[in-house]
Amino acid sequence: MKPIVIVGAGQAGSALAAKLRALGSEAPIRLVGAEPVPPYQRPPLSKKYLLGEVERERLYLRPESFYEDAGIELVTDTRVKALDANTLAVAFEDGASIACSAIALCTGAEPIRLPEAVGGTLGGVFTMRSLSDADALVPAFRAGARVLIVGGGYIGLEAAAVAASRGLEVTLVEMAPRILARVACAETAAWFKALHESHGVEIREGVGLRALVGDGTVRSAILSDGTELPVDLVVVGIGVRPETALAEAAGLAIENGIRVDAFGRTSEPGIFAAGDCASFPWNGGRIRLESVPNAIEQAEAVAATIMGVGAAYVARPWFWSDQYDVKLQIAGLNSGHDAVIVRPGDKPGSVSHWYFAGPRLLAVDAMNDPRAYMTAKRMIEAGQSPMPSAVANPAVPLKSLPTADALLTEQP
Amino acid sequence: MIALTFVTHDGNRVETLARAGTTVMEAARTANVPGILAECGGACACSTCHVYVDPNWLPKLDDADEMEADLLDFVWQPDAARSRLACQITLTDALAGLIVEVPANQG
Structure with a gap:
């Protein structure tokens, strides 16, 4: 029997594999992830994990024995190189290729990075998405250090809250006229601005970043209002891009993410997508959600589709954030x-x-x-x-x- | 390790072992107990790990904090005496043998 290959071993990929087994699939299942660790929870990375309140193993969604017991072949630290939509095959970077009965893309999203030209590749410049991002950030989060947070969305605000709680000097810049401009009303933005200011965070709205300066490691930030701010580290939280490269190269339709229908089917038969990487029908239009509940529920809907018991996925969006x-x-x-x-x-x-x-x-x-x-x-x-x-x-x-x-x- | 038992809504018993200091929700996730969704992963943000604690064990539990109590007030078929969120029950030796029931619905 040809395997079902799930590309991406995050929250969606993990949920999809587990649901296939729960629905009685007897096909071999291969869950392939680029990161060197089993599927884990991302939300605590910018919250309790960064505060040091939860240890690494407790982030793992399941113990590794779960995958063995369920007959799910978990392949970590492995990148998929290409998909062939015609033959339904997956090619790996080491040259191996396997024919599949179905392919599910749960490739997630990648943080947007600052370009090298503005100092984005200097040492001391961090993003906040993966366990390795968080592990790199933890030692830099020392009391007294001066941190610049670039971007006033929820990730930036959560990083600011942890930094302030750990005694760093925190400045947050948001290019838009106010924080949370893309995701929340002015009332919510004002409420969180006041919360952060009460914890000593300086929030500068309507101020962008012109460049980061340093010799190898970041030393200062030049802001759009012309001020130069000495910094020890920078956390960039300016959003994510859906990880669509594999799908795009394989000729799948892309529309703000990998385009799927209400059953999680992409434009190519036998190939499905779920989670942060997928855009799906919503209220006569189309949306893409960056959230754990959507990753789980859409992945489970795809598992049902693959098993022939699918129903149209109706998202019930909800989100949470912890700050102070x-x-x-x-x-x-x-x-x-x-x-x-x-x-x-x-x-x-x-x-x-x-x-x-x-x-x-x-x-x-x-x-x-x-x-x-x-x-x-x-x-x-x-x-x-x-x-x-x-x-x-x-x-x-x-x-x-x-x-x-x-x-x-x-x-x- | 601490032994605990989940009783699913259809009467199945899932017996498992968990490390002290972890939560009942984590034990359920590890043992793949059906009916515990735990969407927020233990942040006390969603109420989808609702369980009914066996009455014998209630005196051994700390009281729910305000956040948990407020969420419990809105779960499907709450039981004022026995409803808890599994992510808020940390396992200790005093809870060895704990029995919790899983509701039919986390809606």
């Missing part, structure tokens, strides 16, 4: 919102921001407010929307928020 003693939970996707309702939480310091498009609830950012998060998540997944006026009134309990469904269904 704050837990941020996000339900839904806020794109297209035209109003944000601020609801104070039951406890000091807790608050939630509810995104609406007309009467329809799209998403919620909940800061230390798990009750608001859970309420909103349930509503969004059920297609319900609370009355905005009730959301704005903290005297109305979350569990009895009146919904506006009747109102919505009356509309043509």
Whole structure:
């Protein structure tokens, strides 16, 4: 029997392999990863792992014995060189090639790096994506060191929080007029800016990086406002690009990631994709999600498709972030919102921001407010929307928020 | 190593061993216990590792903190006395033999 080959041994690849077995697949399964370690969790890398609160082995999603016991051949430290979509074959860098019964691409995403021309390859310049990135960063995160964080997205903010907690002097620059500009409303951005400033982080919005300067190792940063900032290290958090090179070279359709249908099928029969690398249908359009829950659920949907029991994947987006003693939970996707309702939480310091498009609830950012998060998540997944006026009134309990469904269904 | 038992919603028992200092969620993941999703990997952010603790073991557990208690209030079929998030129960020698039930749904 030809094997099912899963390219990419991250959260999606691991979930896909496990689900194939859970659904009774008897095919040989080969799970191929470029990194030298078994599949692991990435989210703690910029949080507890960087703080030194969780050891390496606890990041691994499963013990290595799991893969053996399940008959999943885990191949680490190995890069796939090419795919042949016509013969459904996978070629490795060592020259070996295998014919497959199915190929699943779970290749994830790569952090965007600063170009060499602006000092991006100097020593002391880090990205935050892989275990090796985190391992390189840990020794550089010494108290008193001066760190520049480039990019005010969630990765940059999490790195800033860890750095400040460890006693580094932290400056964060964001080229856009405010932090979190791509992912959150102005209210959420302002809330996190104030949080970081209260921990001594200097946040400069509307300020980009012109160049990093140093002889081998970074010594200073020249900012777009002309200031030169002495630095000991730099963390670059300016986003990721979906890893599509293999798919593109094999002639698969690419559209902000590897294009798949609701069943996880790419443009070529027998080749599937899931996780951060894949874009899929959503509300009449197409999205790509960078999140653990999507990686798991889309991968499991692909496993079901391969096993002939597939159903259309319906994403239920949610996200979280930990910064200092704050837990941020996000339900839904806020794109297209035209109003944000601020609801104070039951406890000091807790608050939630509810995104609406007309009467329809799209998403919620909940800061230390798990009750608001859970309420909103349930509503969004059920297609319900609370009355905005009730959301704005903290005297109305979350569990009895009146919904506006009747109102919505009356509309043509 | 600490012995513990998961009872799945259809009555199957999964007996396993886990290292002290790790969590019940990690033990479930390692033993591939069906019904424990643990999407956030132990960050107390998602409530998809909900379990019902056997009443005999309840007195040996620390109380849930506010974050966990708030999430538990919204899980599918919560049991005010026995519901916990498996990622928030750290295994110690005092918990040797722990029995937890896995709900039919993590929704």
